[in-house]
Each structure stands twice: as C-alpha cells, then as structure tokens.
Amino acid sequence: MEDTLLIAGREFTSRFFLGTGKFGNKAAMKEAIITSGSQLVTVALRRIDLDDTDENILSFIPESTTIMVNTSGARNADEAVRIARIAKEAGYGDWIKIEVINDSRYLLPDNQETIKATKVLSGEGFVVLPYMNPDLYVAKALVDAGAAAVMPLGSLIGSNQGLRMRALIEVLIEEIIEVPIVVDAGIGRPSQAAEAMEIGAAAVLANTAVADAEDPPLMAAAFARGVEAGRMAYLAKMGKERTMARASSPLTGFLYDE
C-alpha cells in the first residue's frame, strides 16, 4: 500500500515541502525541487515579478509541482486576505500558506490574526495552510475555521534550531486528527526533519537550511531522505526511548506469588 498524504483532496507521495526564498540563484532552487522530489513548494507573492520572464520565479518551478503562494509581508488578517486574493486573480491557484507576522525581530506568527484570515479565505474556497505558533486551542480554532492542514513552527524561522517546540507539537499531533500537522520553520538538518516525522508529523517544510547550503540540490535530497526515514520509522512503530535499563527481575513480582 502506498503511503500517500492527502491534503484537500490532493495526493502527495513526497512529504517534504520546500520554500523557495533565500537561494543564491533560481537554477539551484529548481534543481533542489527536482532532486528532493518535493511536490509542493511555497512562493512569496511579493517575490513574483510577472513583467520579467527571466526573473520570474514561477518559471523555475517544474510543471507538476503544486505551488502554494504565501502571504509573506502581511501584518494582519486583512493584509493576508488581500495578498491571497491578488494571488488568485493573478492565476496562481488557490493554495495559500497564511503567514501573518507583526513582529519584525523574531518573525513570530500572530495566531489570532491567522485564525481570522483562515476563516475568511477558506470561506472563499481557498485551500488554506496556516503557519502558526503551536498552541492546541489555536490549532482547534484553525480547524474549525477551515484549515486544510495546520503548520506549527519547529523553532524560530531561519534559526536552524530544530524541534524546540517538540512537546507542544506532539500535543497537536495527538489531538488534531481532522487535518495533517506539517512542521514548518526552524528545521535546520535532515536529522531534525526525521525527528519531526518520527513523532508523527504528516510532512515537513524547510527552506533556509536547503537554500543556505553550499550545495542546495544535494541538501534538498538529504532532507527528502530524512523525511522519508522518519516517516518509515513512524509507520514501523519504533520502540520507545528508555532512560534506564529495564530491571531483569520485575519489581512487582512479589504481588503475583511467583
């Protein structure tokens, strides 16, 4: 049986999503998409220049890839909604990653505004994948608002710190069963991507760690394999990590007249 990820009726065989910012050149970005086998990439509307085909980032994305425009630059729900509508009118499809950030030092998402934007856009028929700060109540509200997946941050954007939010993301994975949980932001190494998948994330989205590598296509492939390995481990139901050796003679044996 093939292990496919289903989001809003679309099937993905790769669980590695790639961001398209920060690359040194667009050819390297294209290669990274190809070598990783990623089937979903995010592109900031602010970076799309339709007047110039040489510069147009979209012409570097393989045809079969699902493009999810992100609302980078939006400071509140209203601006995110406007960016999404512009993207749709311009013909970039209706998959939207909502990114509402009103904090320019840490780039933390504003959960409340993200919920508002999710509600409006899913009501308009968009496939909405909100980027959020992991919080169970917010995740539930996003599902109620019509999110097609919920994307908690692993750690601060661009920090390469990995799964600093692990305990809270585990809660989301356990409790949010209606939609996939995709770990987005802060994943700096393939092993961290594997870790996110091992705990049951449905997919991982990375950007900085790939774009910043000396060889982005090779790093993208490494991430894709990290994600695959983690997924396989999750499906194989690995044994729990134990902090001490199991006592060979049971401590409770005396209760059983043995």
Place this chain on the structure above:
Amino acid sequence: MMSKGLSGIDLAHLAIDDIRRIFSYDDRDLLEEMARAARELTRRQFGRAISLYAPLYIANYCENECVYCGFHASSKIIPRSKLTMDQIDRECAALAATGIRSCLILTGESRFHSPPQYIRDACIIASRYFPYVAVEVYPLEEHEYRELYLAGVDGVTIYQETYDRARYDELHLAGPKKVYDYRVEAPDRVARSGMRQISMGVLLGLTDWRQDIMALFEHVRHLEREYPGVEFGLAFPRLRRVADDEHHYIEVSDKEMFKIMCAARLFFPRAGISISTRELPAFRDRIIEFGVTKMSAGSSTRVGGYVERSEYDDGQFQVHDPRSFDEVKAMLMAKGFDPVVTEWRNIVNS
C-alpha cells in the same frame, strides 16, 4: 557557530554594553570573529538575496543650510528644479525601463516648492511603475505620512545625521532642519501612520562615530520594542574627502565602517542594511556578504537624471559607483548572490 570568542563577548546575544566594548577595541581577532558571525547570521536570515533599488530625485529646492550637503539653500552652483507630474511620469518610465522595481523618491526640504501634496502625487505616479515605493523627504506630520501610506508608499527613510545635539546645531546653520527634536521624533510619527518600513542612519564623519552609532542603535532598539510590526532598515553613509575641511569632520576608515556594519547585523539580526553608491565599487563588493541586504544600482542623484543622463557632477553627492543596474546585477550573480528586483507588491494600503 557563534561562540564566546577571545574577547569574551557573546556575539550571538549582544547587549548594548557589548557594542560599547566592541567599539572601544581595535582588535584584529575580534573583527575577524565578528565578520564570521555576521556573515553566518546574514545567510541564515536572508540567504543569498540582495534587493536592488534606485533613488529618484523629483525636486532639489531646499531651505536648509546643512554644511555637508551639496543641495544646501545658499549654494549657487546647484541649478534648482522641480519636476512636473509629466516629467515625473517620464522619469519613472525611464527608470523602470532599466529593470528597477523599487524606487526611493527624494526631495529637498521645502514645504513651499515641494509640499506634501506634491510628494504624494509623485508617489501615486511612481506606484504605477514600481511595486515598491519609498520616500526620503523632510520630516512630516503623522497625518501626512498616513496620506503617503494610503497613496501606496510603503517605506520612509529618515536619517538623523548625528545624535550629538551640539554638533547637530553647529552643522545645521539654518532652516527647518535646525529643530533636532522634530526630526528625531519623525520615526515615531512614521510608525504610527501605518508605514511598513523605516530606514534610519547617521552620516558618518560628522562626529565621533562610536557615540553616534551607539545612539542610533539605542534609538532603533527602542522603536523596535514600541512598534514591532515595522521593519527597520539601517544605512551608514559616510562623508568622503574630509581632509582639510573647516568643519572638523572625522574620517571613518574602511575598517571602522566594516566594524559598524558587522555590529549592526549582530545587534539587529533581521534589519535590512543598505550600502550606498557613495562607496567605491571595490569596497562595496567586498562587504556585501557581511550584512548587506539592499543596494542601490544605476543611481542618479540629479533631478531628472534618468531621462537625461548627464556627465555633470551636480547631484546631492558624488556617486562613486557608476555601474549600471545590469552591471551590478551581473556582479552579484558572479559572487553567488541572487539580485532581487521584486521584493514587494503593493496590496492597497488601508
């Protein structure tokens, strides 16, 4: 990885007092350590993208007497002019034709010749050609900034020049700019107006740069806490040819300039940092990877300078990097950077 190096200063978590210490050492190892840390942080935060923009001077009438500026009121050398709306349209078309998509509109300080309404109308025209429009004009009232924002302007550049009040008073002989407080409070008014970006800086060479940069950093850090949604940008224009001058300018060396850039990146990990065409190409190209996120390219500092390219050096300051937009782009690509032309799309501000 960033670590506590030889100096014992934790470059990954700089406090303002550490900056003071950094500025007081002249230590080659420390500078090397800062360079490594600044380069790593810049890559992590911004990747290999450098945004390109160009200034567009629409008027150069000025009532100020700033002793260091080519546009000062009593200068008889500079021909004064102000573009009509038709001329602004043609300037924008000429600049956009070079490939530029981000434009900075500039005027001198004259509420008579270039009133806020005139600036606003110019910005409305510019926003038809450029997805991103910012202004570098005299300080305005909050409601005037708000009108610019609603007209499609997303950023404001305003440099305090120097935070040394006595020196400020000495160098600004006359004109509305003489009022230090009205200028220093301008970024607050900009932030409250809804504007997305504010670029700030000091003019290096006017006084002891250590004091000025410390004051600038403290000012920006304060504003960051007060207005977290605003993106702050920094620039460090420096006066050139300062020898034998009656105004007692202090030369800022390349090494000092480099240290300032690295300190700015480390203290403000997410701030945009731009490097001016006042700098020589050799130096400009070298320091890009240590914190720069923005460069002007193919710049003219003359009013009407894009329709009528001129050999005359009668702009506000001398452009030391004469390379065209395409040449700068090619240089960036050769160095492994992605020249980003489109960085913003106006989304109808409200």
